[in-house]
Amino acid sequence: xxxxxxxxxxxxxxxxxxxxxxxxxxxxxxxxxxxxxxxxxxxxxxxxxxxxxxxxxxxxxxxxxxxxxxxxxxxxxxxxxxxxxxxxxxxxxxxxxxxxxxxxxxxxxxxxxxxxxxxxxxxxxxxxxxxxxxxxxxxxxxxxxxxxxxxxxxxxxxxxxxxxxxxxxxxxxxxxxxxxxxxxxxxxxxxxxxxxxxxxxxxxxxxxxxxxxxxxxxxxxxxxxxxxxxxxxxxxxxxxxxxxxxxxxxxxxxxxxxxxxxxxxxxxxxxxxxxxxxxxxxxxxxxxxxxxxxxxxxxxxxxxxxxxxxxxxxxxxxxxxxxxxxxxxxxxxxxxxxxxxxxxxxxxxxxxxxxxxxxxxxxxxxxxxxxxxxxxxxxxxxxxxxxxxxxxxxxxxxxxxxxxxxxxxxxxxxxxxxxxxxxxxxxxxxxxxxxxxxxxxxxxxxxxxxxxxxxxxxxxxxxxxxxxxxxxxxxxxxxxxxxxxxxxxxxxx
Numbered sequence: 001x002x003x004x005x006x007x008x009x010x011x012x013x014x015x016x017x018x019x020x021x022x023x024x025x026x027x028x029x030x031x032x033x034x035x036x037x038x039x040x041x042x043x044x045x046x047x048x049x050x051x052x053x054x055x056x057x058x059x060x061x062x063x064x065x066x067x068x069x070x071x072x073x074x075x076x077x078x079x080x081x082x083x084x085x086x087x088x089x090x091x092x093x094x095x096x097x098x099x100x101x102x103x104x105x106x107x108x109x110x111x112x113x114x115x116x117x118x119x120x121x122x123x124x125x126x127x128x129x130x131x132x133x134x135x136x137x138x139x140x141x142x143x144x145x146x147x148x149x150x151x152x153x154x155x156x157x158x159x160x161x162x163x164x165x166x167x168x169x170x171x172x173x174x175x176x177x178x179x180x181x182x183x184x185x186x187x188x189x190x191x192x193x194x195x196x197x198x199x200x201x202x203x204x205x206x207x208x209x210x211x212x213x214x215x216x217x218x219x220x221x222x223x224x225x226x227x228x229x230x231x232x233x234x235x236x237x238x239x240x241x242x243x244x245x246x247x248x249x250x251x252x253x254x255x256x257x258x259x260x261x262x263x264x265x266x267x268x269x270x271x272x273x274x275x276x277x278x279x280x281x282x283x284x285x286x287x288x289x290x291x292x293x294x295x296x297x298x299x300x301x302x303x304x305x306x307x308x309x310x311x312x313x314x315x316x317x318x319x320x321x322x323x324x325x326x327x328x329x330x331x332x333x334x335x336x337x338x339x340x341x342x343x344x345x346x347x348x349x350x351x352x353x354x355x356x357x358x359x360x361x362x363x364x365x366x367x368x369x370x371x372x373x374x375x376x377x378x379x380x381x382x383x384x385x386x387x388x389x390x391x392x393x394x395x396x397x398x399x400x401x402x403x404x405x406x407x408x409x410x411x412x413x414x415x416x417x418x419x420x421x422x423x424x425x426x427x428x429x430x431x432x433x434x435x436x437x438x439x440x441x442x443x444x445x446x447x448x449x450x451x452x453x454x455x456x457x458x459x460x461x462x463x464x465x466x467x468x469x470x471x472x473x474x475x476x477x478x479x480x481x482x483x484x485x486x487x488x489x490x491x492x493x
């Protein structure tokens with residue numbers, strides 16, 4: 001019986017496959033870590049061949065675990081956004097490293113475009129700002145610096161990770177969904193198509209770009225796993241998480257704490273306009289009609305904990321952070337500004353670098369770990385302030401992602417934001433959103449509202465910190481951020 005929905009979740013640090021029943025139960029899952037490559041400071045790359053190999057292995061293992069391809073009704077794909085892949089259409093192999101969304105190599109290019117006053121026009125068309133985060137400047141840089149791309153001519157294909165995976169699964173279909181296209185800075189989000197002016201601005205080869213499609217529908221079949229399975233759902237990871245959290249009505253807000261942290265508030269059928277350096281983005285496109293969201297992006301979240309573990313050796317595992325944070329009464333005046341890949345919204349300072357402030361002989365490992373966890377709520381508060389200034393007050397925050405299994409973190413978010421925080425029992429809502437889209441695309445559900453049954457039960461955390469303690473922490477954080485911004489401004493001067 002073809003009742004299961006297979007999700008491919010191609011993330012930044014891992015690739016996983018998961019099979020969902022129509023009631024949202026995850027019946028099988030497999031995951032593999034993805035190698036991170038750092039050729040030099042500020043550069044982050046992936047091997048697209050490894051992404052495909054891990055994807056195929058994990059998906060095949062899940063399909064075998066559930067009884068074969070005949071059990072799968074449809075495949076949904078969700079992916080790390082903005083990461084861009086370059087491949088040869090004839091051979092189906094990568095031509096260069098994939099440039100990851102965290103990569104900062106185009107900071108000078110973006111600064112030059114800002115200096116030339118291109119940012120207002122880019123923002124008006126795309127809802128985005130001029131930042132190395134987005135794919136357009138990455139593509140332009142690659143075309144200038146990797147001659148094999150220009151040499152490929154008509155054989156060159158460029159796409160985000162879901163586009164690459166669809167190509168490999170179907171052996172030649174070159175498409176991208178509207179949510180991923182909206183993060184390239186090459187798409188006019190009002191019209192839903194590639195924009196020639198933006199393509200020229202970033203010097204991207206138009207003929208190498210994929211066709212933009214809906215987020216749900218019968219796009220193609222794959223026979224990569226021994227039987228025909230339709231591919232019916234596509235969305236960038238943050239949009240998928242928004243859907244998975246059942247944020248379907250204007251004003252509903254979710255925050256995903258994964259490698260980075262990304263907060264989206266639904267805006268409805270009209271693209272929102274931000275005056276406080278937030279992003280306007282496509283939440284989904286169905287039947288050619290687009291829904292929009294306002295987004296704030298934090299570049300470093302879970303990757304900070306991974307850095308404490310792997311680079312500094314301060315913790316044995318992520319689970320130990322809650323115990324360490326609870327072991328001290330407060331942060332001891334220690335603040336950690338995690339600008340390891342620059343500062344995202346609302347600052348948009350790609351040149352900023354991380355800092356730890358307030359250290360004294362009284363501080364120990366627990367204070368530093370607590371400061372790292374507290375940075376999640378502090379960065380979220382900065383975004384909440386910007387969202388409110390743009391007319392999008394948060395009433396409740398729905399959280400998900402790998403970090404939020406930490407009860408201490410969930411409670412700290414509620415305390416510092418002074419609003420209820422809601423956590424689903426199944427926190428991998430990015431995968432749930434992709435399953436919901438695949439279910440709509442294959443006809444298992446009539447619409448996203450019906451598919452939202454997959455979300456399941458939730459747990460709530462309510463604020464319990466007194467206002468004076470909250471204000472003291474926020475003041476200390478503001479001072480720490482100011483020191484980081486002033487330091488980089490001074491270095492530039």
